[in-house]
Amino acid sequence: MPTLVQALSAVETVNSVSLRYQYGPIFMTVGFALIIAGAVFALATFLGPKNPTPEKLLPYESGSPTTGAKHVRLSVKFYLTALLFVIFDIEAVFLYPWASLYQSLGWAGFVEMIAFLTMLTIGLVYCWKKGALEWET
Amino acid sequence: METGATFWIASAVKVIAIVLGLVNLGALLLWVERRQSAMIQDRMGPNRANLQIGGLNIRAAGLLHSAADGIKMLWKEDFTPPGADKFLYHLAPVISLVPPLCLFAVIPFGPSVYWANRAQVFGSEAWNTTTGFIPLQIAMPDSGILVVFALASSGVLGAALAGSSSDNKFSLMGGLRAASQMVSYEVTMGFSVVGAFMVYQTVRLEQMVQWQVDHAWGIFTQPLAFLLFFTAAVAETKRVPFDAPEGESEIVAGYFTEYQPMKMGMFALGELVEVMTSSALLTTIFLGGWQFPFLKLDGFHLEMFGVAKPILMSHLTVVVISAITFALKVAILALLQMQIRWTLPRFRYDQIMKLGWRILLPLSLGNILVTGIVLLFING
Numbered sequence: 471m472p473t474l475v476q477a478l479s480a481v482e483t484v485n486s487v488s489l490r491y492q493y494g495p496i497f498m499t500v501g502f503a504l505i506i507a508g509a510v511f512a513l514a515t516f517l518g519p520k521n522p523t524p525e526k527l528l529p530y531e532s533g534s535p536t537t538g539a540k541h542v543r544l545s546v547k548f549y550l551t552a553l554l555f556v557i558f559d560i561e562a563v564f565l566y567p568w569a570s571l572y573q574s575l576g577w578a579g580f581v582e583m584i585a586f587l588t589m590l591t592i593g594l595v596y597c598w599k600k601g602a603l604e605w606e607t
Numbered sequence: 608m609e610t611g612a613t614f615w616i617a618s619a620v621k622v623i624a625i626v627l628g629l630v631n632l633g634a635l636l637l638w639v640e641r642r643q644s645a646m647i648q649d650r651m652g653p654n655r656a657n658l659q660i661g662g663l664n665i666r667a668a669g670l671l672h673s674a675a676d677g678i679k680m681l682w683k684e685d686f687t688p689p690g691a692d693k694f695l696y697h698l699a700p701v702i703s704l705v706p707p708l709c710l711f712a713v714i715p716f717g718p719s720v721y722w723a724n725r726a727q728v729f730g731s732e733a734w735n736t737t738t739g740f741i742p743l744q745i746a747m748p749d750s751g752i753l754v755v756f757a758l759a760s761s762g763v764l765g766a767a768l769a770g771s772s773s774d775n776k777f778s779l780m781g782g783l784r785a786a787s788q789m790v791s792y793e794v795t796m797g798f799s800v801v802g803a804f805m806v807y808q809t810v811r812l813e814q815m816v817q818w819q820v821d822h823a824w825g826i827f828t829q830p831l832a833f834l835l836f837f838t839a840a841v842a843e844t845k846r847v848p849f850d851a852p853e854g855e856s857e858i859v860a861g862y863f864t865e866y867q868p869m870k871m872g873m874f875a876l877g878e879l880v881e882v883m884t885s886s887a888l889l890t891t892i893f894l895g896g897w898q899f900p901f902l903k904l905d906g907f908h909l910e911m912f913g914v915a916k917p918i919l920m921s922h923l924t925v926v927v928i929s930a931i932t933f934a935l936k937v938a939i940l941a942l943l944q945m946q947i948r949w950t951l952p953r954f955r956y957d958q959i960m961k962l963g964w965r966i967l968l969p970l971s972l973g974n975i976l977v978t979g980i981v982l983l984f985i986n987g
Contacts, residue, residue: 491614492746492747492748492749493746493748494615494618494746495618495621495622495712495745495746496709496712496713496745496746496748496754498618498619498622498745499622499625499626499708499709499711499712499745499746500705500709502622502623502626503626503704503705503708503709504701504705506626506627506630506704506708507700507701507704507705507708507873508701510704510869510872510873511697511700511701511869511870511873513681513869514680514681514685514867514868514869514870514872514873515685517681517682518681518682518683518684518685518867519684520684520685520686521684522686526686527686527688527689529688529690529773529774529775529776529865530775530777530859530864530865531775531776531777531859536775536776542776542779542780544779544783547787548783548786548787551787551790551791551960552786552787552790554794554964555790555791555793555794558794558797558798558968559790559793559794559797562794562797562798562801563753563797565798565801565975566753566801566804566810569801569802569804569805569975570804570805570807570808570809570810571808572804572805572808572979572982573805573808573982573986574808576983576986577983580979580980580983583979584976584979587972587975587976590972591972594968594969594972598965603960603961603964603965605956605957605960605961
């Protein structure tokens with residue numbers, strides 16, 4: 471009989487090996503893409519001439535001098551959209567494990583998720599009625 | 608699957624080929640876009656870039672313009688606006704180029720190549736081998752499409768950071784529009800594929816393709832999900848008709864107004880690579896991935912057309928045909944997205960948000976409901 475620690479370490483080894491094979495290439499891709507992007511970025515930074523003049527450094531806003539405060543006041547709609555996104559995108563992630571097991575769950579799985587989706591829809595209808603989805607004004 | 612050194616060498620080869628290939632395909636797509644614009648507007652299009660070798664003029668139908676542009680942009684002056692947040696301003700173009708390049712890591716672009724018993728591989732019996740194969744896919748993680756969504760979501764950061772760090776009001780507006788629009792359509796994107804997961808019973812892309820090879824293409828089992836995902840994908844790339852974040856007639860160039868040529872080019876390249884990866888994703892989930900109709904692992908099976916015997920082929924031939932099929936499907940979808948650009952005018956921003964939240968999101972929820980009911984009745 472292996473001890474608990476031995477068994478756990480065996481599981482650990484198997485998982486880390488398979489995880490290495492599953493995710494290692496993704497990190498290789500990210501690394502190589504970073505190298506490509508970094509190379510383009512470095513070439514763009516160092517190859518060109520450097521001759522900044524005061525006019526050149528002004529913010530480009532259709533050629534006329536910039537006016538008013540540095541930051542414009544933003545519509546609250548953008549914050550509302552961000553909040554709605556956080557809520558609904560997390561709901562979508564909740565659905566994925568359910569969806570990939572759906573055909574073995576039968577009616578029980580269907581009813582449970584319909585209850586969940588109904589609550590989600592009530593939230594959407596509420597936002598709609600409150601005017602969070604209105605962009606006309 | 609091969610393990611050990613073979614695995615890592617094969618992975619490195621695949622990574623380099625895919626990433627470099629995507630960068631070059633982005634440049635090629637720029638040429639396609641210019642040629643197509645010219646064709647639709649009935650003008651000549653790019654044809655001036657000229658390479659003189661000896662007495663020979665090589666113009667390659669304007670293909671050299673992309674290369675000339677790249678070289679020109681690299682040698683342009685590069686400066687940072689004095690009011691900009693230096694770190695975030697420089698981080699933004701890198702963030703918007705890297706995720707689209709990495710998305711391809713989990714997309715299968717061909718069937719597995721059986722590597723053990725190499726002597727048999729090129730015969731017709733090789734597909735029976737169960738060990739020692741090299742998948743034509745950079746990585747096969749358990750989480751599958753979640754990796755795609757994780758990387759795609761980080762694309763929002765590029766536009767948002769560029770807009771907020773440039774110290775320009777138009778950039779800020781463009782960045783906000785981009786962030787708001789991209790997160791809105793990401794919700795639809797996330798919900799529309801749930802129906803497909805319910806049919807395929809997996810989130811792993813290679814298993815989705817296998818299901819479609821065995822049964823039917825996703826576009827037939829989930830037609831509405833295909834349309835929703837396609838619309839959301841076009842909106843995610845911020846191209847016409849969803850180009851309010853860049854809207855050059857309103858806010859100069861949107862979130863990349865303050866960027867000098869090559870850094871602006873990194874945003875543009877990221878966008879074109881996104882067109883390629885979203886087409887590849889659509890192909891994988893809804894158009895049967897690398898499958899050529901009636902082509903099985905040992906050749907064509909045309910029983911339906913009265914051909915009694917299958918037309919046998921070697922394993923390598925099948926792999927090559929499948930990979931070319933995948934490339935063709937991706938090319939057709941990319942061309943369709945190019946075509947949309949010259950077919951529809953830009954939507955107003957309120958129309959974009961309305962389409963996302965009030966039409967596509969309820970439709971994708973309804974699609975989940977209908978798929979659930981239909982599957983329950985099919986399975987009894």
